[in-house]
Amino acid sequence: MYLGIDLGTSAVKVIVIDDEGQLLAQKSASLSVQNPHPLFSEQDPHQWWQATxxxxxxxxxxxxLADVKGIGLSxxxxxxxxxxSAGEVLRPAILWNDGRSAEQCRQLEAQVPDSRIRTGNLMMPGFTAPKLLWVRQHEPELFKxxxxVLLPKDYLRYKMxxxxASDMSDAAGTMWLNLKNRDWDDTLLAATGLTREQMPKLYEGPEITGTLNPDIAQAWAMKTVPVVAGGGDNAAGALGVGITKPGQAMLSLGTSGVYFAVTDGVYGNPxxxxxxxxxxxxxxWHLMSVILSAASCLDWIAKITNYADVATMLSELEQSAPVQHNVIFLPYLSGERTPHNDPNATGVFFGLTHQSNRLSLVQAVLEGVSFAMADGIQAMHECGYQSDEITLIGGGAQSAYWRQLLADVLNLPLTYRSGGDIGPALGAxxxxxxxxxxDSSIESCCPKPELLATYTPDLSRHQxxxxxxxxxxxxxxxxxxxx
Known part of the structure; x- marks a missing residue:
């Protein structure tokens, strides 16, 4: 058996699969996010470990669990x-959807003018490097x-x-990794006041980074098994649904929304x-467009419109969806990345009338997130990338109504496969x-899961x-x- 651990934003998910790749068991534990100031988003790393x-x-x-042979992290x-220096946490972790460091992004790009060539990316507040420059400038005594410096899943590795240590896919999102060389970039590290000695050792995803500590192994009733490097949530999620080769792509509807496409080299449109x-x-490598609020928008609208839960809300919408409505929703509840790179953007309802009701708002939210995803896919097409097949994953993808809506918005066929709701943990x-x-092949260990449904766009609905x-x-x- 193999254990996969996925440290999400709202929960930690853990699964066990057998040698055939079949899911044997899964559990989760909830996490909370703190927003102490506008644009701030933080979590306590101790809570990550407790939940895990x-x-x-x-x-x-x-x-x-004594039969587990290895552990993967996402x-x-x-x-x-x-x-x-004692391995103790200095402050709450600054998360991916934190928007405080826009000014530090401008400073880093000015200081390292070719940073986009080195990293393949535009410097954004969500990335790790500008966060460290913010700490250096605003919390200098702590910075000393x-x-x-660890990424979230790699803190779990340290505890285990x-x-x-870290893997290439997660490290690429720091803006300290030279993408072509797959190594830390000393110039970018120096721009934030760091050296590679403060960074984790880099491994490819399947490489073994260490073994489970005996005390942890005993507490979990496991052997001191190897722990592999793993992957960032989107890369691991792609492996969970067999997205391993150029031409394959997935659309992930989690807390954030991601369009992920595998490439055989470094391509980009920063x-x-x-x-x-x-x-x-x-x-x-892979190309990726990201919107910061996807399925999280559904949680938000369900709460403010007084639905018991998202499932109840979507069930009612599917039964009584408004045929004609003119409400538009901008889903920028946590700012936005692709294509606007605007941490100050906020959510907007536009076109409300006396005829608008809560189902109008729910439909507008689903459409708004779908339109934002379409913006990202359009940006990908404009830089010359087209995918052969797009697979839907993530908690939001459990809604058949939303899956068909996405196909109609994008005017593209979409597939839905088993295991999509646990993709990152399965990939780990x-x-x-x-x-x-x-010695095993990637294809044998990372096959495409069972096809559950295919969604073909309705042309009149698309129009x-x-x-x-x-x-x-x-x-x-x-x-x-x-x-």
Missing amino acids: DQAVRALRDDVD GQMHGATLLD QVKH TGQF EAALHSFCHALPDR ARLAMLGCHP QLHQRRETFKALYPCVKELF
């Missing part, structure tokens, strides 16, 4: 986790104590193994706020399998939605200066 420990211990009710990207990162597999477990069996999308696209430039 709780979830793994709960697995013992369903499977004998997690939310970009988070700045700062430790001192920083001995280790005592090793400071000006459109597209991301070009390493994949969690050797010698492979698959990387553990690869690490324990290095109706296209008209609303034109209004959606025109709205942001009109209100941008008001944010």
Whole structure:
């Protein structure tokens, strides 16, 4: 058996798969996010570890963890986790959707004019490097104590193994990695006042980074098994649904929304706020568009319209969707990345009338997130990338109504496969399998899961939605200066 651990924003998910890749058990433990000031988004790393420990211990009710051969890690990207020389956490981790460091982004790009060539990306507040420059400037005494900088999942690795290590896909999201060389970039590190001695050792996703500490192994009723490098949540999620080769792509509807496409080299369109990162597999990269609020918009609208939960809300919408409505929603509840790179952007409802009701708002939210995803895919097409197949994953993809809506908005066929709701944890477990069996092929360890449904766009519906999308696209430039 193989254990996959996915450190998300709202929860830690852990799964166990067997040698055939079949899911044997899964557990989760919730996490909370703190927003102490406008644009701030933070979490306590101690809570990550407590939740992980709780979830793994709960697995013992369903499977004998003594049979686990290896562990893989996945997690939310970009988070700045700062430790001192004793390995103690110095401050709450600054998360991927934190927008405080826009000015530091401008400073870093001015200081390293070719940073976009080195990293393949536009410097954004969500990335790790500008966060460290913010800490250096606003918390100088704390910055002097920083001995280790870790990404969120790699803090779990440190707690599990005592090793400071990371993988290429997660490291690519820091803006300290030279994308072509797959190595830390000393110039970019120096621009934030750091050296490579403060950074974790780099590995490819399936490589073994250490073994489980004996005390942790005993507490989890496991052996001192190897822990592989793993991958950032999107790269691991792609492996969970068999997205391993150029031409394959996925659309992930999690807290954020991601369009992820595998490439055989470094491609990019930084000006459109597209991301070009390493994949969690050797010698492979990927392009990615990201919107910061996707399924999280559904949680928000369900709460403020007084639905019991998102499932109830979507069920009612599917039964009584408004045939005609003119409400448009900009889904920028946490700012936005692709294509606007605007941490100050906020959510907007436009076109409300006396006839608007809560289902009008819910429909507008689903459409608004879908339109924002279409913006990212359009940016990808404009830089010359086309995919052969797009697979839907993530918690939001569990809604058949939303899956069809996305196909109609994008005017593209979409597939939905089993395991999409646990993609990152499954990908992490698959990387553990690869690490324990290095002679195995990637395709045998990371096959495409069972096809559950295919969604073909409805042309007449697409034309109706296209008209609303034109209004959606025109709205942001009109209100941008008001944010």
